[in-house]
Amino acid sequence: MKKRPAAGLTDEDRILWNQVARSATPLKGKALPDDLFEIEDPLPHPQQDVAAAADAAPPPSRRRDGERPAPAPRALDRPTRDKLAKGRLQIEARVDLHGMTQSEAHALLLGFLHRAYALGIRHVLIITGKGSSLGSDGVLRKAVPAWFATPSFKPLVGSYESAARHHGGGGALYVRLRRQTEVKAR
Known part of the structure; x- marks a missing residue:
């Protein structure tokens, strides 16, 4: 039956x-129904989304001869952080990286930020989790801010800060994406 x-x-x-x-x-002797x-x-499948994001063009590079590369992300300014925490500034997208390996989380986060940047989204919430072992920070909690300083994330991330308690506290980050700039036709 x-x-x-x-x-x-x-x-x-x-x-x-x-x-x-x-x-x-x-179990032994049992088969899948x-x-x-x-x-x-x-x-949607994350692997397909990541592959599609990898195929998508990166944000236009504004670097020309003599120009500096995009600066490293910095801390989010206090008024913006307070507005996000109090709900006066909308968090337009969020991604949860719980239970992922670093390589999975990196690929998913990069694809997510590329899509958000392409859609013109400015403020996102990244949930990393606080870590599972007592007395230590989580691997993703440490790694995600370090990734923001890498060349693949620099053109996307303008600033970030730990989230308010009701948005995940130390296990989440508010991220402000850089503004899209129009590429002038020559």
Whole structure:
């Protein structure tokens, strides 16, 4: 006798359950049910998004002969941070990096910031988590601010600061993206 999903489950719940069930290994003598994979996943796949973001053109470089490269990101100014914390300035997008390896988080974050920059978004929230071991900071919590100083992130990130407590506190960052500049036609 086959067990059927509960009537109250939505398609999204079944999709999530199928993803979890695919990652599990069955017990000895047990097999995966045949109807496990019958629902098509309409949700976007991070690997496809990252590949699409890698194919997308990077922000236009304003560097010409004699010009300086983009400066390293700095701390977010206090009035902007306060407005974000109090909800007077909207956080236009957010990404959660919980449970990812550094390479997965780096690729996802770079793709996310490229898409946000292309859409003209200025303020985003990046959730890194606080770390799982006692007495130490999380790996992503340390790594993400360091990534902002690398050449791939410099043209995108203008400034960043730890988020307010209700937005994740030390496990999240407010990030202000650089403004898009029009490339003058010659």
